Amino acid sequence: MRILRGEDLKPCNSLSLLARASALVNIHDSRDLPRACKWARERGLDVVALGQGSNVVLAGDLEALVLRLQTRGMEILEDRGDTVLLRVAAGEDWHGLVQWTLQHGFHGLENLALIPGTAGAAPIQNIGAYGVELESFVERVHALEISSGDSLSLDAAECRFSYRDSIFKGELRDRTLITAIELRLPRQSAVNISYPALEDYFRDRDGRDVTPGDVFAAVVDIRSAKLPDPATFPNAGSFFKNPVVTPERARELASAFPGMPQFPQGDGVKLPAAWLIEHCGWKGYRDQGIGVHPQHALVLVNYGGDSGEQLLALADRIAASVRDSFVIELEIEPRVYGRRQ
Ligand SMILES: Cc1cc2nc3c(=O)[nH]c(=O)nc-3n(C[C@H](O)[C@H](O)[C@H](O)COP(=O)(O)OP(=O)(O)OC[C@H]3O[C@@H](n4cnc5c(N)ncnc54)[C@H](O)[C@@H]3O)c2cc1C
Structure with a gap:
């Protein structure tokens, strides 16, 4: 088990955000996991699992032992x-x-x-x-x-x-x-x-x-x-979950916003977050190396800004405008790590 200190996590997340981990171990054998967890416990470090980093936002450095799961079989x-x-x-x-x-x-x-x-x-x-x-x-x-x-x-x-x-x-x-x-x-x-x-x-x-x-x-x-390939446009796929509202609220929204797509599911109605975001004018927005993909309003892109904090600040602004326009709360789909949780 090789412990890497201060490891650069930019190559380990599909958004290519800049962050470092206090320690990182590439796990090729799951029998190493108990030992790795004990090592972190003894040093008071959190343990963070990472696969291919395609559903995480790294908002800053991780005071943690990152375990990259690379076991095969x-x-x-x-x-x-x-x-x-x-x-x-x-x-x-x-x-x-x-x-x-x-x-x-x-x-x-x-x-x-x-x-x-x-x-x-x-x-x-x-x-x-x-x-x-x-x-x-x-x-x-x-x-x-x-x-x-x-x-x-x-x-x-x-x-x-x-x-x-x-x-x-x-x-x-x-x-x-x-x-x-x-x-x-x-x-x-x-x-x-x-x-x-x-x-x-x-x-x-x-x-x-x-x-x-x-x-x-x-x-x-x-x-x-x-879908934009993260190798060309670093992204984490859908940045927000599609909100689910009650049928009653869906009816109100349909009469206020004719053309809003709605998908009944179970006892609720799912609304496409992409439509809500596009309706608020964010599609194709770009500033300080961070933006919203021109073809996919649900995909936030790191165009070279490399800052998770800036990406999350943009996500907050998008969520606020959706709240103002539709009184709907958007929830971030990827998991946030680093300074801001
Ligand atoms: C271009 C693009 C398209 C996508 N399309 C879809 C889609 O169509 N549908 C969909 O559902 N998702 C989609 N996603 C999201 C992503 O692909 C999935 O969430 C995927 O399962 C993440 O896998 P990962 O190994 O990269 O996880 P990571 O990003 O490394 O980790 C994600 C979370 O899981 C935890 N985790 C990872 N591995 C373990 C483990 N072994 N044990 C405990 N915790 C663990 C991490 O701690 C973190 O909290 C897309 C992402 C991108 C970039």
């Missing part, structure tokens, strides 16, 4: 014929896992192709895209308690998954390190192309004979054309 734990149970190490690349499952004839994850990040981070915010969420496939999540070094294992119900949320963002926030996930995937699966962009993509085929491989290719195609 994908194995079939059980094969029931119609389904398989996979165990995937936390450090595996998510998109690589999606590709691997399809190559082996295991289906379901195709809609989640090209989401940046690691398998271990996927349950944290219950990653989702194109009409599918991770929670449909999770059987167990294996973790380690930071304070004791003890192992934990949570089944799907215990993970309390919901839209971009789980117990790991709530009760277990900062208390556990996810070491592996278990996913149950079907061999035969009806593809899910109900999401409007996929429906459009397959319109000429009338949705017939679409295979999971076709859906994978479509999602890769749509995402590559649509």
